[in-house]
Amino acid sequence: MSASKPASTPDLPIWKQADAKPFVQFEAVTKQFGDFTAVNRISLDIYRGELFCLLGGSGSGKSTLLRMLAGFEGVTSGRILIDGVDMSGVPPWERPVNMMFQSYALFPHLTVENNVAFGLRREGVPDAEVRARVAQMLDMVQLGHLGKRKPSQLSGGQRQRVALARALVKRPKLLLLDEPLGALDKKLREETQFELINIQEELGVTFIVVTHDQEEAMTLATRIGVMNHGEIVQIGEPHEIYEYPNSRFVAQFIGSVNMLEGTIVEDEPAHVRVACPDIGGSMYVAHGINCAPDQEVHIALRPEKIMISAEPPAQSENVCSGIIADIAYMGGLSVFRVRLDSGKELRVTQPNIERDMGARFTWNDRVYLYWGVTTAVILTA
Template identity: 75%
Template sequence: MTSPQHTDLSQISERTNVQLPSWKSDAQPFVQIENITKKFDDFIAVDNISLDIYKNELFCLLGGSGSGKSTLLRMLAGFETPTSGRILIDGVDMAGIQPWSRPVNMMFQSYALFPHLTVAENVAFGLKREGIRGAEVKQRVTEMLDLVQLGHLGKRKPNQLSGGQRQRVALARSLIKRPKLLLLDEPLGALDKKLREETQFELINIQDELGVTFVVVTHDQEEAMTLASRIGVMNHGVIVQTDEPQDVYEYPNSRFVAEFVGSVNLFEGQVTVDEPDTVCVTSPEAGGELCVNHGISCAPNQDVHVAVRPEKIRVSETRPDQTYNCLQGTILDIAYMGSLSVFKVKLASGKEVRVTQPNTNRESGGRFTWDDSVYLSWDMDSCVVLTS
């Protein structure tokens, strides 16, 4: 699958004098992971991964349980030793360097706050372990608590705080030693949905203000899409795609990524037209021809999948004036979810298609009902062809 055409970013920078993000320029990688493998007896948890992460980047490792993302994070922290390969941070090989000697700090999902210490004492703990005392500790603790908007709660104990407040105390404690790299393992997993969404933006603002490089491990696709400058999608110990959030979502490079990141409809078929700007696939389960406005590298009549996101699909009572990407079916189920409605539409082949439509006004959610015969259609630039 070929990527969409992008404007020359270096020319934009020259015209507008805007500094490019490091991963879009020729900057030296800040974290270099080179052919890292980690085995536990005969089990390969991380399989020959190479990855560059840049200064001031907020990079997310996204994957399901057992994908190897936390093991990779622990190797960056020094809690696990690679079986083979090497890790460089700021140009320094980390082989043999203990966790406490690395320019790294790690924030765990459990937060691990000391219950007998106040908020301020928890945050100051790392500084005091390093022998820092007096006015400097007080000043840095005050600055850090103000940064996470907890300056007024310094004298409270952890059991007097909400989940979101405890999360910010743990973040302040991780950042007060001014690490070059902060590792966060499922940092928002203990929060409820609404608080998690609010805290995501707080985390972005704090990272932007401090300029510290963040590497976040998460299994939550929405969290990764919200937080990350780039996402590395992991599966079975391998990073299968590394891209900016929009490209991971809009241009997945495999069926696994398309299905793991968000919701998607996949139509199996055979390639009948393969031109640089057009691919057409005949799909019996779709009941017609599906066309995409990009070329692919494939054999004649190769079996492929066409992927289209539910929100890209239009629903209509009458047939649209197009011969491709147009399916007919019957509404099988409807779910009203406030801001949008979800439709399950059954095609003649028995294939079920998921469609989401925004409820732009109060009546839009009731436009269609069960057993209605409808047409589904989408544009050529709203889908992709996947060969793997």
């Protein structure tokens, strides 16, 4: 679920408004290093006030795309525009962009205040204005009381906020963040994600975040661009990417998923039926797809959407049975690996809304699994 809310009409986000003009435009951008293509003809529009996440694994091209936007890497072909201006030939220091790196790159010999003020002083901003802007920014990141400390006297989360303040104090139109929270532990990272969202909303600056962390992208982003092998394979709001993946790669990359195989045996405008040996029968899906008769497909089932029961359910569609092979109690939820009669294993997660829910089932119990007719996603790619 996206927590960020960019400026837009009350009912329609800016990227869905017909008359909205993109703030950042990638037009068929390619980057090659010798014979290796790191980014392959990417076209992408990002709008003012968005918190856009580029999400992908190592080597997917996301950081290269960000570095081209910042001007640290040249474009092999295509072009990049910021606020309608072609950035071809524009050096990094003349672009309306600031970049925050994963390492934070703070000066260890300078105080927090002087780290934040460094860029302003380099630009010759008057001292009085420097002091006022630095104080305002440190208050915004809740570090006003630590201005005299050195980076070595701060926690990881505090150093991250100093780096953010330093990047924002120059009032860039666009802030680029490359794995900004990667150095933080899980709990601090989760807390800092919401702080980052609040700061972005308060300032209205456009953020583009590169991350390999799916949960981080889902939490932060207004929209996500999923990258693989130098291409953007799907763009959408977090819930669209999760609930309506357009390929096996996206379904498997975003969150946990059970992937089944089957063959279309009934294809109607409002539903399809898939012969699925994995579940020992057929699966009914209440939406049509565009495919050929008898086409082989993949079926994506999210673990949290599968119900588990010791007794046969009342419904007759989308039911299978198996033996519990593994159980993992994770506090807020329990994870079950159920080995179906076909030998296929399905992962099922259930929230522990009551204290003893995790004790309802044990290893080797025979259970029934079932799910709704709108739950499965049929994938032809």
